[in-house]
Amino acid sequence: MDQGPYADLTGYRFPGGIALVEPWMNRLWCYATCAQDTAPSVHPMLVYAAAVQGSGVTFQDIFELLDGTVETGIMVGEQRLAFQEALEVGEIYEVSGGITQVERKSGRRAGTFDIATFELELRRPGGVDPVAVSTTSFVFPRGEVSA
Amino acid sequence: MTLEIPVAPGTELPTLVIDAVDPEKMKLMAALLQDPNPIHFDAEAVRALGLGDRVINQGPSTLSYVLTMVMGWAGGPGALRNVHMRFLGNVFGGDRVECHGTIADYDQESGRATLDVHAIANGRPVIRGSIVVAL
Numbered sequence: 001m002d003q004g005p006y007a008d009l010t011g012y013r014f015p016g017g018i019a020l021v022e023p024w025m026n027r028l029w030c031y032a033t034c035a036q037d038t039a040p041s042v043h044p045m046l047v048y049a050a051a052v053q054g055s056g057v058t059f060q061d062i063f064e065l066l067d068g069t070v071e072t073g074i075m076v077g078e079q080r081l082a083f084q085e086a087l088e089v090g091e092i093y094e095v096s097g098g099i100t101q102v103e104r105k106s107g108r109r110a111g112t113f114d115i116a117t118f119e120l121e122l123r124r125p126g127g128v129d130p131v132a133v134s135t136t137s138f139v140f141p142r143g144e145v146s147a
Numbered sequence: 148m149t150l151e152i153p154v155a156p157g158t159e160l161p162t163l164v165i166d167a168v169d170p171e172k173m174k175l176m177a178a179l180l181q182d183p184n185p186i187h188f189d190a191e192a193v194r195a196l197g198l199g200d201r202v203i204n205q206g207p208s209t210l211s212y213v214l215t216m217v218m219g220w221a222g223g224p225g226a227l228r229n230v231h232m233r234f235l236g237n238v239f240g241g242d243r244v245e246c247h248g249t250i251a252d253y254d255q256e257s258g259r260a261t262l263d264v265h266a267i268a269n270g271r272p273v274i275r276g277s278i279v280v281a282l
Contacts, residue, residue: 029179032172033211034165041224045211049180059182070184073196076206080231086224 004104004114006066013098015056019122021046026089041086048079050087051120051134054095066102066116068140077115080135087132093122100135112142153250154260154282160248163216168204168268170240176205190240204238209274213264216246221260221280228259232276242268251277258282 021042029046030037042050052059068074087093097120106112117137121130173187185192186203193199210232218224238244248264260282265275 025179028175029211032175032179033208033215034172035211035215038218038224043211044214044218044224044227044230045207048207053181059180059184070186071192071195073186073198074184076234078231078233079206079210080229081227082229083227086227 004102006102006104006114006116009065009099009102009116011098011100012065014096014118014120016094016096017054017056019050019054019093019095020091021050021087021089023089039089042089044081044083044086047081047083047087047122047132048134048136050093051095051097051122051132054093054122055097055120056095062116062118062138063140065099066114066138066140068138072143073141075139076136077139078117078135078137080133082130082133082135084129084131087122092125093131094125094127096121096123110141114140114142116140154253156250156252158250160216160220160250160262160264163212163219163246165212165244168208168238168240168242168244170202173202173204173208173240176208180205180207198237199239201239201241204240204242206234206274209234209238209244209266209268212244213246213248213266213274214278216248217262217264217278217280220248221282226280226282227278228281229279230276231278232264232274234274236268236271236273238266238268238273244268244273248278253282 101117119135122132177187246266251263252261262278
């Protein structure tokens with residue numbers, strides 16, 4: 001496997017922080033995704049966004065770590081979620097995590113691209129086991145297409 | 148305990164349909180996600196990348212549709228245990244999205260069902276994967 005020039009980002013830890021989904025945010029998320037309001041539980045996909053917002057970095061920060069810009073067509077490639085229980089609206093969760101893998105790939109149609117995977121764990125304050133884990137892979141096109 | 152929902156492998160979940168993905172909701176989603184990518188709110192940015200001429204739905208929105216379908220069948224957010232999805236293509240503003248799911252396996256002892264799920268947009272595959280739920 002080609003690790004590529006960003007392989008040294010593997011193991012990079014985000015500052016971490018706190019995730020809190022307010023009722024209005026859950027309601028708007030459900031509205032935006034054509035779902036009925038899931039309160040008092042957080043919509044499970046909103047857990048992904050709450051985890052990022054509690055991680056201490058923004059999407060822009062992650063893009064910049066890999067020298068990516070929105071103009072290059074960065075996309076989500078894969079998403080994993082694991083739950084011990086549904087998260088609750090209005091509750092505080094501690095977020096920790098970082099980049100777990102960066103690998104370079106290439107294809108005849110897609111050209112060269114990097115896949116960066118980051119994993120975020122959410123715990124109740126002081127908790128040992130995460131109640132949810134969000135793992136996301138972003139695809140960073142590098143624009144070089146094979147002949 | 149007798150389950151009130153059918154869990155035989157091969158059973159199809161009720162399909163969830165979004166008749167037309169609303170570009171205005173993409174703008175709201177961009178704000179909620181704090182996602183600066185203009186392909187979600189500026190069709191010109193999509194054209195500049197050669198990806199089409201309509202704004203592109205956020206991947207988490209498309210996956211939300213699938214999770215909402217599963218929650219509707221399985222009894223709510225508390226049923227979800229594991230989700231693994233791969234994005235296959237873009238969903239554009241105005242697309243009709245259909246979410247489908249089938250029971251692949253059911254373990255009676257643990258009460259967990261594994262579902263094969265996917266969504267199509269105007270007939271194109273856009274997301275596929277598996278979801279484990281506790282019933």
